[in-house]
Amino acid sequence: MLEMDDVRLEREGFSLSANVSISGPGVTAVIGPSGGGKSSLLALIAGFVAPDAGRIVWNGADLTGLIPGERPVSMLFQDNNLFPHLDCLTNVALGAEPVAKPSLETRERALVALDKVGLKGLERRTPGALSGGQQSRVALARLLLTKRPVILMDEPFSALGPSQRREMLDLVRELLPEATLLMVTHDPEDAQDAAQTVLVADGIVSPPEDTTSLFANPPAVLESYLR
Amino acid sequence: MADRTQPLGFAGWAGIAVTAAIPVLIGATGLAVVLSAEGGRGLSASDWAAIHFTIWQAILSALLSVGLAIPVARALARRRFWGRETLITMLGAPFLLPVIVAVFGLLAIFGRGGILNAGLVALGAEPISIFGLQGVVLAHVFLNLPLATRLLLQGWHTIPSERFRLAASLNMGPGAIFRHLEIPMLVRAVPPAALIIFVMCTTSFAVALTLGGGPRATTVELAIYQAVRFDFDLTRAAMLSVVQLVITGTLALMALKWAATPGFGKGFDRPPERWDGRDWLRVFLDVTLIAAAAAFLIAPMAAVFVRGLGGIAALPDAVWMSAAWSLVVATVSTSIVLSAALVIALASARFRSGARWIESTALLAIAASPLVVGTGLFIIVFPFVEPSRLALPVTALVNALVTLPFVLRVLIPAVRDAETAYGPLADSLGLTGFARLRVLILPRIRRPLGFSAGLAAALSMGDLGVVALFADPETATLPLQLYRLMGAYRMDEAAGASLLLLGLSFLLFWACDLGGRLGA
Incomplete structure (x- = not known):
């Protein structure tokens, strides 16, 4: 259970308030108009931004004061998910231990993870030599090694086409069944795959709702966004 | 975020x-x-002369470097020719060039036994001397003209190519383009370029050491060196150091605020297409300018190379x-x-x-x-x-x-x-x-x-x-x-x-x- 207790973020010309709890495992979609605060919400949970008030709690443990690397949280960014100067194996291995030279055991696990995402034999390639879909798979393989219970995805796989994206999301669900996933998306269809949806609009994070009923009965902000 | x-x-x-x-x-x-400076002793006449010379030669060096760089950069900005990129890259070279080597090269061309004086004497003219103010300024211009040219060329590259297209469609000639496009850019680009060169010339030591000297061509830095090395007069060295600190400190504050940053190794893209200045006289003038600047840059280096090969x-x-x-x-x-x-x-x-x-x-x-x-x-x-x-x-x-x-x-x-x-x-x-x-x-x-x-x-x-x-x-x-x-x-x-x-x-x-x- 990820809880945000009266979290407030104030920036010049922008504010965000969140008082929600998100239960896992499974995918929670985060939707809403641009500039509404979706990315800020993820940055708060990941620890890139410190809230001005409130607490962020995971299963009873307060995360608010922790730096990103210490949180039980992994993040898939829109881009720059992989270090372009490192090969796939090293990129994946960084998920297990943040060191320059991974241990033999970590390398073995990285190979297994690459195999699971269907990239067997490509471990020596650098990201530049891979297609967009393959790059996403490398990042996913790294998530498998990180083993953190919360996974944030900021418009993941947005560089991919719709069917490839759907394929990646299915793979994420299949390989990370225990994880609590938060996925920011612009695509209502992606959101409809998620069991529950959080609407972020006008600087307010609404509590998660059942996705089907939310879309069947959209509030005004969502309706104008969808139209 | x-x-x-x-x-x-x-x-x-x-x-x-x-x-x-x-x-x-x-x-x-x-x-x-x-x-360590003992009080009660003011600046002597020769100290004042050194201060005066330091500022004066730096002003002259900055003005001449930038003044000559304007036509050269303009010629480089509006001409395309084989070797242009190489030449512009070479303009970065004097920054890496040891000053003492530059001085040696300049002496080989402009010095007493140099090529220029050999020519002058052959023509029956008086030989010129490279020592003193003119030598110091010559060396500073040699070292900084390329930098100034690169800085100004960057300025030219900031003029959007649409402006040149607009100018061409309005049938503007070179004079009108200079007035409406180039002067406004120069007003912004020249002062920072001149300031950075001025600052660098005030702390230039090796040039003054080799080409200056004597009561009329001694910089503050050189005077400090002489006070320590020859007279072992640490009090005088101390006082001159305070003077130099004041000069450089003031300039540092100015430089932080206004000076240009030398752009090294930046690739210069192709220049925007221009349609002015295509008459033979202007082409001839630009070619002459570029050739003269290149010769001024290359000749001393070539002299070092030719003379050095035998000695090495x-x-x-x-x-x-x-x-x-x-x-x-x-x-x-x-x-x-x-x-x-x-x-x-x-x-x-x-x-x-x-x-x-x-x-x-x-x-x-x-x-x-x-x-x-x-x-x-x-x-x-x-x-x-x-x-x-x-x-x-x-x-x-x-x-x-x-x-x-x-x-x-x-x-x-x-x-x-x-x-x-x-x-x-x-x-x-x-x-x-x-x-x-x-x-x-x-x-x-x-x-x-x-x-x-x-x-x-x-x-x-x-x-x-x-x-x-x-x-x-x-x-x-x-x-x-x-x-x-x-x-x-x-x-x-x-x-x-x-x-x-x-x-x-x-x-x-x-x-x-x-x-x-x-x-x-």
């Missing part, structure tokens, strides 16, 4: 410490100098020895400056709210007068150690300080870009400390790191400054050895040593730069 201040970490704190050490070093050496095999052991010492000094000083610049850049990237302060403080080093810092260190160590025993370590340290601003200009943006693009990923993976340096920073800044290493190594290799203050006759770096050979009129050996120094400086730059490119 990452607006949380990252933990500074060891490297970040080291960066702040190094940044703080810069004003401390400048201040402490300055204070040592001030404290016959160089005495002392020269080879000094070359070895120079390589050691350059290596040490490059290591110091790269480590310092790296931690400063890391601190500046992580400590965002303080980044401006960190950068400004570190760039103060641009106004550090090597001779004043050297004199201060001399006064500090003098009671304890024979200064000449510290000649090489002090030279390495002062060279590192002097090259720091240039290295920072390259490394700070590189580290910031790496942190901006991949910092969040590294954060979320928990990459900190040394692992972050090895996994994220160093691979991402390989090219700029190699480039700035080359820059620092070449500058340190060719520097003739504080070493002249400290060294005894037994120790010398290659530039100092070359200066001594020239002073003894052993011109064949000096020619060989010039070529050796030129070759080593460019080799160091090339090797470091290539090291950064390979596999990057």
Whole structure:
């Protein structure tokens, strides 16, 4: 259970308030108009931004004061998910231990993870030599090694086409069944795959709702966004 | 989005410490100098003459460099020809050129026995002298005209090509384009370029040492050197150092606010298409200008090359020895400056709210007068150690300080870009400390790191400054050895040593730069 207790973020010309709890495992979609605060919400949970008030709690443990690397949280960014100067194996291995030279055991696990995402034999390639879909798979393989219970995805796989994206999301669900996933998306269809949806609009994070009923009965902000 | 201040970490704190050490070093050496000055003695007439000369030659050098650069840059901006890119790249070379080698090359062309005077005498005219004000200014223009040209050319490249298209569709001639497009750009581009050259010329020591001298052509830095070396008059050296501190301090503040940043190694794209100035007279004028500028740039270097080839095999052991010492000094000083610049850049990237302060403080080093810092260190160590025993370590340290601003200009943006693009990923993976340096920073800044290493190594290799203050006759770096050979009129050996120094400086730059490119 990820809880945000009266979290407030104030920036010049922008504010965000969140008082929600998100239960896992499974995918929670985060939707809403641009500039509404979706990315800020993820940055708060990941620890890139410190809230001005409130607490962020995971299963009873307060995360608010922790730096990103210490949180039980992994993040898939829109881009720059992989270090372009490192090969796939090293990129994946960084998920297990943040060191320059991974241990033999970590390398073995990285190979297994690459195999699971269907990239067997490509471990020596650098990201530049891979297609967009393959790059996403490398990042996913790294998530498998990180083993953190919360996974944030900021418009993941947005560089991919719709069917490839759907394929990646299915793979994420299949390989990370225990994880609590938060996925920011612009695509209502992606959101409809998620069991529950959080609407972020006008600087307010609404509590998660059942996705089907939310879309069947959209509030005004969502309706104008969808139209 | 990452607006949380990252933990500074060891490297970040080291960066702040190094940044703080810069004003401390400048201040402490300055204070040592001030404290040793005995009161009750004002500036003598010759001191005032030195102040006057320092400012005057710097003004003349800046005005002439920029004044000549305007037509040259304009010609380069509106012509396309084979070798244009090469020529523009070569304009960066004088920055790496050891000053003493440039002086040797200029003497070969403009000196008493040089090509120009040989021609003048053959025509029955009076030979000209390169010593004194005209020599100092000539050398400064030689060294800075290319820099000014590059800075102004950057200005030309900021004029959008749409403006030239508009001008062409309005049928504007070269005069109208100059008035409406080029003058507004020059109004912005000229003052910063002139200021940076002025600042660099006020602390120029090697040129004054070799081409100046005497009561009418002595800069403050040269006067400090003479007071320490010849008269052992530390009080006078101290007072002159205070004067130099005031001059450079004032200029540093001005430079921080207004001066241009020399853009090194930046690729210049193709110039925008222009339709004016296609008549044969203007083409002829531009061609003449470019050819003259190129000849002015290349001839002294060619002279060093031609004269040096014969002498290099016959160089005495002392020269080879000094070359070895120079390589050691350059290596040490490059290591110091790269480590310092790296931690400063890391601190500046992580400590965002303080980044401006960190950068400004570190760039103060641009106004550090090597001779004043050297004199201060001399006064500090003098009671304890024979200064000449510290000649090489002090030279390495002062060279590192002097090259720091240039290295920072390259490394700070590189580290910031790496942190901006991949910092969040590294954060979320928990990459900190040394692992972050090895996994994220160093691979991402390989090219700029190699480039700035080359820059620092070449500058340190060719520097003739504080070493002249400290060294005894037994120790010398290659530039100092070359200066001594020239002073003894052993011109064949000096020619060989010039070529050796030129070759080593460019080799160091090339090797470091290539090291950064390979596999990057």
